Amino acid sequence: MVELSEKVLAGNIRAASRLIRNLEDQIPDTNAAMRELFTTTGESHVIGITGAPGAGKSTLTDELIAALRKKDKSIGVLAVDPTSPFSGGAILGDRIRMLRHSEDKEVFVRSLATRGSMGGLSKAVGEGILVMEALGKEKVIVETCGVGQQEVDIINHAHTVIVVLVPGMGDDIQAIKAGLMEIADIFVINKADRDGAAKLYQEVLNVVAMSKKNSDSTDDCWTIPILKIEGVLPPQEFAKSVEALSNKIEEHYQYLVKSNRLAERKRRKRKAELNEALWATIFQPVLHELNANGQMEKMVDQLLNREVDPYTLAEEVAQRYMKK
Amino acid sequence: MSTMKIRILLAKPGLDGHDRGAKVLARSFRDAGFEVIYTGCHQSPEQIASIAIQEDVDVVGLSCLSGAHRYLFPEVAKLLKEREAEDIIVIGGGIIPEQDMPALYEAGLKGIFTPGTTLDSIVAWVHANVTPRA
Numbered sequence: 001m002v003e004l005s006e007k008v009l010a011g012n013i014r015a016a017s018r019l020i021r022n023l024e025d026q027i028p029d030t031n032a033a034m035r036e037l038f039t040t041t042g043e044s045h046v047i048g049i050t051g052a053p054g055a056g057k058s059t060l061t062d063e064l065i066a067a068l069r070k071k072d073k074s075i076g077v078l079a080v081d082p083t084s085p086f087s088g089g090a091i092l093g094d095r096i097r098m099l100r101h102s103e104d105k106e107v108f109v110r111s112l113a114t115r116g117s118m119g120g121l122s123k124a125v126g127e128g129i130l131v132m133e134a135l136g137k138e139k140v141i142v143e144t145c146g147v148g149q150q151e152v153d154i155i156n157h158a159h160t161v162i163v164v165l166v167p168g169m170g171d172d173i174q175a176i177k178a179g180l181m182e183i184a185d186i187f188v189i190n191k192a193d194r195d196g197a198a199k200l201y202q203e204v205l206n207v208v209a210m211s212k213k214n215s216d217s218t219d220d221c222w223t224i225p226i227l228k229i230e231g232v233l234p235p236q237e238f239a240k241s242v243e244a245l246s247n248k249i250e251e252h253y254q255y256l257v258k259s260n261r262l263a264e265r266k267r268r269k270r271k272a273e274l275n276e277a278l279w280a281t282i283f284q285p286v287l288h289e290l291n292a293n294g295q296m297e298k299m300v301d302q303l304l305n306r307e308v309d310p311y312t313l314a315e316e317v318a319q320r321y322m323k324k
Numbered sequence: 325m326s327t328m329k330i331r332i333l334l335a336k337p338g339l340d341g342h343d344r345g346a347k348v349l350a351r352s353f354r355d356a357g358f359e360v361i362y363t364g365c366h367q368s369p370e371q372i373a374s375i376a377i378q379e380d381v382d383v384v385g386l387s388c389l390s391g392a393h394r395y396l397f398p399e400v401a402k403l404l405k406e407r408e409a410e411d412i413i414v415i416g417g418g419i420i421p422e423q424d425m426p427a428l429y430e431a432g433l434k435g436i437f438t439p440g441t442t443l444d445s446i447v448a449w450v451h452a453n454v455t456p457r458a
Contacts (some may be wrong), residue, residue, distance in 0.1 A: 025456075026327060088357045089329075090354060091351070091354050099371060103370055110379065
């Protein structure tokens with residue numbers, strides 16, 4: 001394991017990819033390698049790209065990679081796609097749109113499956129970011145799978161969150177619900193040539209106008225930009241509009257640094273990492289044991305027969321495992 | 325407590341643009357519980373080798389209907405070897421004449437699947453021949 005972390009620090013892609021796989025597969029002792037890497041992390045700018053399925057996140061990511069490469073940044077990409085709730089398998093297809101970078105040594109793209117997490121990201125995503133940071137990637141892009149309204153895990157891991165919207169998302173009540181619409185640092189209205197784009201722009205404008213980030217009275221406030229990108233643009237113009245996006249991302253990062261908000265976001269990220277480690281260390285082994293020794297099914301039987309309620313069972317389990 | 329999954333890269337090298345079969349196969353692999361990295365059509369062997377390494381897959385599945393398998397399949401196997409990733413199993417499918425098979429096996433391919441092969445038998449082959457993270 002420790003050998004693996006040495007190779008990662010030396011920039012070995014195969015070792016990095018294997019380490020991410022160990023993290024996904026929850027191989028015991030992966031902690032040892034991560035422990036060694038942890039001190040070298042925390043310097044990268046993490047950019048999250050989220051939005052509904054089919055909103056164009058991968059295509060934007062691909063062009064964004066190109067724009068950032070022009071600025072000579074080394075880039076890590078984690079592209080997340082959903083795991084089947086039935087078979088546990090997954091089709092990870094976001095690379096299709098990023099093929100032109102697959103031979104660029106400064107671009108490392110890794111696909112991840114959600115593997116049953118609820119907020120759209122698995123624990124391995126947060127850890128995958130750390131591996132990318134240890135590799136020395138200056139920009140780490142996390143493209144979430146488009147799970148929709150409640151996909152907010154990303155704010156715990158990214159410094160800059162881009163929410164990609166497309167016309168036809170629903171009425172204006174959707175725009176003021178909690179969740180996705182609240183987490184944007186930058187909005188992109190993609191496929192803005194489609195019907196309903198003007199209405200969507202107006203709705204997002206209203207969201208931005210009422211946003212707390214904007215009402216901070218001092219000059220260290222960030223006005224959430226709304227960028228419009230048309231789906232039918234010729235390649236060069238598309239590249240230009242994504243370059244505008246990459247400039248906004250950089251601007252946001254500078255804002256985070258100057259306003260000291262970066263420290264807040266880093267704190268939030270560290271807290272999320274700790275939370276996930278606690279979950280994996282405390283809660284998961286208990287669940288695992290209950291499943292492995294058949295107790296879980298026994299308890300479910302009891303519930304089905306209405307012999308007992310879930311609250312009592314949970315308290316019993318807690319008492320068994322927790323020593324105060 | 326670990327949960328190992330088989331990871332498979334499915335790619336169509338070269339100029340062949342007919343990927344319905346590859347997509348059907350991707351879905352069968354998904355339903356078998358594998359993680360499938362699907363890259364679509366028109367890649368070079370270099371791209372495929374480098375993606376296979378970045379994704380840490382157990383298997384690379386190549387599909388070719390254009391007749392260029394005799395060059396493209398061995399090239400992928402060779403590049404993986406050059407990059408010290410010969411432990412990644414390479415298999416191929418498509419319109420592959422019987423007489424081409426010995427050379428492909430010689431070049432390092434571990435399985436070749438021609439039209440008429442059932443999806444279940446390919447999944448079964450993977451289960452029988454692939455240990456995740458060998």
